[in-house]
Amino acid sequence: MENDSNNIHQAKLVIAPAKSAISTILSNLIIQSCHRALQQSTIFTIAISGGSLPTFLQELPDAFSKANIDPQWDKWHVLLADERCVPSSHEDSNLGAIRTHFTNGVGIPPSQIYGIDETLLGSSDDVAASYQENVVKYLLDKKKSTDDDGKIDCALLGFGPDGHTCSLFPNHKLLSEQNRLVASIADSPKPPPSRITLTLPFLNKYCRQIIFCGAGESKRQIIQAVFTDVEKANNNAVKHDDSVLVGAKVSLVVLCNPAPYPCGMVHGYGDDDSLIWLVDEDACS
Numbered sequence: 001m002e003n004d005s006n007n008i009h010q011a012k013l014v015i016a017p018a019k020s021a022i023s024t025i026l027s028n029l030i031i032q033s034c035h036r037a038l039q040q041s042t043i044f045t046i047a048i049s050g051g052s053l054p055t056f057l058q059e060l061p062d063a064f065s066k067a068n069i070d071p072q073w074d075k076w077h078v079l080l081a082d083e084r085c086v087p088s089s090h091e092d093s094n095l096g097a098i099r100t101h102f103t104n105g106v107g108i109p110p111s112q113i114y115g116i117d118e119t120l121l122g123s124s125d126d127v128a129a130s131y132q133e134n135v136v137k138y139l140l141d142k143k144k145s146t147d148d149d150g151k152i153d154c155a156l157l158g159f160g161p162d163g164h165t166c167s168l169f170p171n172h173k174l175l176s177e178q179n180r181l182v183a184s185i186a187d188s189p190k191p192p193p194s195r196i197t198l199t200l201p202f203l204n205k206y207c208r209q210i211i212f213c214g215a216g217e218s219k220r221q222i223i224q225a226v227f228t229d230v231e232k233a234n235n236n237a238v239k240h241d242d243s244v245l246v247g248a249k250v251s252l253v254v255l256c257n258p259a260p261y262p263c264g265m266v267h268g269y270g271d272d273d274s275l276i277w278l279v280d281e282d283a284c285s
C-alpha cells in the first residue's frame with residue numbers, strides 16, 4: 001500500500017448512464033484535451049492502455065466530425081500505457097488492439113504511434129529501457145521543446161477487477177518503483193506474464209490528465225474501495241457541461257489514503273480535471 005500521508009487527492013467521478021455512453025463521453029473529453037494541448041503546443045501526446053479501453057475509442061473520429069473540429073491527426077503522438085511482450089501482430093498485443101479499434105481508421109502518421117522494439121523481445125528489461133529512452137523521454141523532450149511544460153497531455157487507463165492499472169498489480173514490487181518511467185514485469189498475474197508498463201512516478205509526475213475508464217459490475221468493488229465515500233458522492237455533485245459529459249452524474253471524490261489498489265495510487269497532477277474516473281452505473285451502484 002502507498003502511504004502518501006501528506007496529501008489529499010481528489011478525482012472527478014463521472015458516472016455514465018450506461019456502458020454505451022462511455023464512448024461518447026470519453027470522445028468529448030479527448031476532444032477537449034486535444035484542443036487544450038494544441039493551443040499551447042504543436043503536438044498532442046496521448047497514452048492508451050489495453051483491455052477494453054481501445055474499444056471505447058471507436059466513436060472518436062465521428063465525434064470530431066460531429067463537433068466540426070479538425071482533429072489534426074498529423075500532430076498526434078500515441079504511446080502505450082503498457083504492452084505485452086509479443087509482436088504487434090499477436091492477438092495479445094495492446095498496440096494491435098489500438099490499431100484495430102482506433103488508429104487504423106485515422107490519419108495519425110504510423111511513425112507517431114509508438115510500439116515496443118520487437119527486435120528486443122528476448123529481454124523485457126531491454127524492451128522497457130528502450131521504450132523509456134526512445135519513446136517516453138523522447139516525447140517528454142519534444143513537449144518541452146514545443147512551448148510546453150513537458151508533460152504527456154492525456155493518459156487513458158483501464159482498471160481490472162483486482163485493482164490493477166497498466167501492468168501495475170496489487171502487492172507487486174513495481175509499486176515501490178521510484179525512478180524508472182517505464183519498467184518490465186516478468187510475472188504478471190494477468191496473462192501474458194511478460195510485459196512493460198508506465199510506472200507510478202511517470203503517471204503521477206508527467207501526465208497532465210489521467211482518465212480511467214471502466215464498465216460493469218466486476219469493477220464495483222474497486223470503485224467502492226478506491227474512494228472514501230462513493231455513496232455520498234451525490235452530495236458533492238459538481239456543475240458540468242452536459243454537452244461534454246452527456247447525461248452523466250458528476251461528483252468530486254477523494255482517493256483513500258493509503259491506497260488499497262494500484263489504480264488508487266494514481267493521483268494525477270493536481271488541478272481540477274487532472275484525474276477523471278469515467279464509469280457506468282453498473283460499476284458504481
Ligand SMILES: O=C(O)[C@H](O)[C@@H](O)[C@H](O)[C@H](O)COP(=O)(O)O
Pocket residue numbers: 049050051052053082083084094157158159160161164165166167190214
Ligand atoms: O494490458 C493490459 O492488460 C491492460 O492495459 C490492462 O491494464 C487493462 O487496462 C486492465 O486490465 C483493464 O482491462 P479491462 O478494461 O478489459 O477490464
